[in-house]
Amino acid sequence: MNTYRYVFYLKAVNGIQFMPKFKIHLPRLDKTIETEGNKTLLSLLHQNDIPLASSCNGDAVCGWCKVQIIRGLESLHPPTNRELHLKKRHLFKDNERLACQTQAEQELSITTTYW
Numbered sequence: 535m536n537t538y539r540y541v542f543y544l545k546a547v548n549g550i551q552f553m554p555k556f557k558i559h560l561p562r563l564d565k566t567i568e569t570e571g572n573k574t575l576l577s578l579l580h581q582n583d584i585p586l587a588s589s590c591n592g593d594a595v596c597g598w599c600k601v602q603i604i605r606g607l608e609s610l611h612p613p614t615n616r617e618l619h620l621k622k623r624h625l626f627k628d629n630e631r632l633a634c635q636t637q638a639e640q641e642l643s644i645t646t647t648y649w
């Protein structure tokens with residue numbers, strides 16, 4: 535049994551949660567964050583002391599946490615209705631997402647207008 539199959543076998547048999555690690559690249563800051571996912575981009579950035587604007591504490595109200603996805607947009611889950619509402623109201627471009635509503639699930643490159 536190869537390693538990949540073994541990990542999923544363990545998960546199935548023992549209920550082990552398997553989260554692959556991947557990287558979030560921040561080219562304008564010349565930084566890379568490693569994560570296992572399961573967190574919003576906003577919380578990941580703040581945990582790593584990377585400044586990202588927010589005034590609603592991640593409730594999808596202010597729109598200040600906008601990030602531009604440079605690479606990996608296709609791997610993200612579709613925006614929620616709340617995010618779509620804010621994207622429309624603030625005239626977001628197609629590659630812009632709310633960091634507080636977006637969870638990375640694969641490798642990404644992101645930036646903001648102020649980094």
Ligand code: FES
Pocket residue numbers: 576587588589590591592593594595596597598599600632633634635
């Ligand atoms: S932190 Fe306010 S919309 Fe994301």
